[in-house]
Amino acid sequence: MTKVYRTGEVEVYALRGVDLDLAEGEIAVLLGPSGSGKSTLLNIMGGLDTPSSGTMHFRDEELTRFSERQLTAYRRDHVGFIFQFYNLIPSLTAWENVALVTEISAHPMKPEEALEMVGLKDRIHHFPAQLSGGEQQRVAIARAIAKRPEVMLCDEPTGALDSKTGILVLEALSRINEELNTTMAIITHNAGIQQIAHRVFSFRDGRIAEATVNETRAKPSTVTW
Numbered sequence: 001m002t003k004v005y006r007t008g009e010v011e012v013y014a015l016r017g018v019d020l021d022l023a024e025g026e027i028a029v030l031l032g033p034s035g036s037g038k039s040t041l042l043n044i045m046g047g048l049d050t051p052s053s054g055t056m057h058f059r060d061e062e063l064t065r066f067s068e069r070q071l072t073a074y075r076r077d078h079v080g081f082i083f084q085f086y087n088l089i090p091s092l093t094a095w096e097n098v099a100l101v102t103e104i105s106a107h108p109m110k111p112e113e114a115l116e117m118v119g120l121k122d123r124i125h126h127f128p129a130q131l132s133g134g135e136q137q138r139v140a141i142a143r144a145i146a147k148r149p150e151v152m153l154c155d156e157p158t159g160a161l162d163s164k165t166g167i168l169v170l171e172a173l174s175r176i177n178e179e180l181n182t183t184m185a186i187i188t189h190n191a192g193i194q195q196i197a198h199r200v201f202s203f204r205d206g207r208i209a210e211a212t213v214n215e216t217r218a219k220p221s222t223v224t225w
């Protein structure tokens with residue numbers, strides 16, 4: 001697929017021909033310099049943006065034929081998003097932040113179950129300001145997984161964290177991948193994180209310059225950056 005952004009006279013080629021097929025239950029890590037197209041691809045996979053040419057599928061459905069309404073349903077029912085900043089509501093507790101999502105989902109986990117999965121059982125009644133950055137990110141992950149999405153799209157999930165705290169976030173993602181078989185795409189600038197992936201895609205100038213398969217994967221606890 002390709003993606004061209006036009007602002008006035010200026011055309012920016014964000015994706016110049018990317019072909020990617022993620023297998024169910026795999027962790028894909030996307031690496032590459034700033035501006036190489038990683039976020040653009042993630043946004044298209046999440047139904048937040050559309051390609052300029054080419055098609056995007058989820059299972060046997062073609063997203064690129066979806067109406068806005070269908071895209072909204074796709075995002076709500078199938079995709080969990082994690083960003084560098086946690087976007088929690090400051091006036092709600094961890095439990096309440098997660099419950100906001102479970103209230104509008106078809107087959108959600110209980111908020112406490114999702115928070116337990118990310119190791120925050122003892123923090124469920126804390127407000128975001130009472131939690132560390134890594135804990136806040138894990139609340140964001142609990143919120144994303146509580147609706148049991150098939151796909152998790154993570155844009156720099158550890159970008160604001162040191163490696164010690166970031167590891168807890170990676171352990172949470174890895175546990176979800178193993179226990180719920182959630183397919184994951186993780187954008188990162190921390191090259192060490194590629195060791196936890198099944199496959200690694202290196203972006204350059206809107207293309208996948210290199211794709212590698214990890215024959216052996218590292219445990220999140222051994223990763224550093």
Ligand SMILES: Nc1ncnc2c1ncn2[C@@H]1O[C@H](COP(=O)(O)OP(=O)(O)OP(=O)(O)O)[C@@H](O)[C@H]1O
Pocket residue numbers: 005006007012013014032033034035036037038039040041203
């Ligand atoms: N909404 C937009 N309008 C115009 N140009 C855009 C838009 N979004 C992205 N771009 C441009 O497309 C190119 C690819 O951007 P993208 O955010 O996908 O890169 P990236 O690899 O994710 O970078 P980073 O690691 O800095 O997030 C960049 O040149 C960027 O400026």
